[in-house]
Amino acid sequence: MKILFVCLGNICRSPLAKAIMVDKIRKKNLTAEVDSAGFEPFHRGDPADRRSVEVAARHGIDLDHHVARLFTARDFDRFDRIYVMDSINYSDVMGMARSGEDEARVDYILNLVDPGKDLHVPDPWYGGREGFENVFKMLDTACERLAEEIDTKNKSQ
Numbered sequence: 001m002k003i004l005f006v007c008l009g010n011i012c013r014s015p016l017a018k019a020i021m022v023d024k025i026r027k028k029n030l031t032a033e034v035d036s037a038g039f040e041p042f043h044r045g046d047p048a049d050r051r052s053v054e055v056a057a058r059h060g061i062d063l064d065h066h067v068a069r070l071f072t073a074r075d076f077d078r079f080d081r082i083y084v085m086d087s088i089n090y091s092d093v094m095g096m097a098r099s100g101e102d103e104a105r106v107d108y109i110l111n112l113v114d115p116g117k118d119l120h121v122p123d124p125w126y127g128g129r130e131g132f133e134n135v136f137k138m139l140d141t142a143c144e145r146l147a148e149e150i151d152t153k154n155k156s157q
Contacts, residue, residue: 001150002033004079005109006089010038010068012132013085013121015048017109017139019056019063024147032150035079037071039092044068051124055132059140076102083109083142086120110138112145 003021007014014036021034047053048066056063073096075082082105084090090108097103110119121138124131 001031001081001153002079003035003146004071004075004082005034005036005085006071006082006093007036007038007085007121008089008123009040009043009046010036010070011043011046011049011066012052012124013135013139014038015063015066015068016052016056016136017083017085017143019061019066020136020139020143021146023061024143025150028147028151030147030150030154036066037069037075039071039089041070044070049125051129051132055129055136059136071096073098076105080105082106083112085109086123087118090118109142112142112149113138 005014005017005021018034018036025032025034046068048063053063071093076098082093084093084106090106093106094103097106108118110121111117121135122131124135127134
């Protein structure tokens with residue numbers, strides 16, 4: 001499975017989701033590819049926000065080598081699932097979808113925890129350390145559900 005996480009700038013939420021998911025894949029010995037992207041060109045090429053790096057490190061996860069990139073229409077060809085953090089990201093991704101098949105790949109990440117509720121992962125930019133920790137917990141729970149799904153799928157094949 002190939003998974004893409006998307007947020008606005010690709011410096012806070014989506015790189016954190018990617019790092020969490022990569023860690024779970026490694027620990028559970030699963031097979032999956034993971035990446036992240038954003039829509040804000042201002043951050044293209046930037047590292048992850050230092051607060052995301054710090055919260056990841058506190059949980060034993062490395063986020064030091066992240067480089068922000070932009071979401072492109074080619075991502076629909078490269079990824080099986082595209083998880084967004086909020087309704088703005090959802091609209092941005094769906095606005096680039098070329099077909100119903102592309103649209104079917106897109107969902108809110110928190111729908112993994114609360115299906116169909118389209119809940120948002122808040123942007124922690126102005127939330128301080130506590131905001132980043134809260135986002136980490138939300139993403140960790142969602143990524144755990146996704147890892148369990150991948151593991152179940154792999155065992156059934």
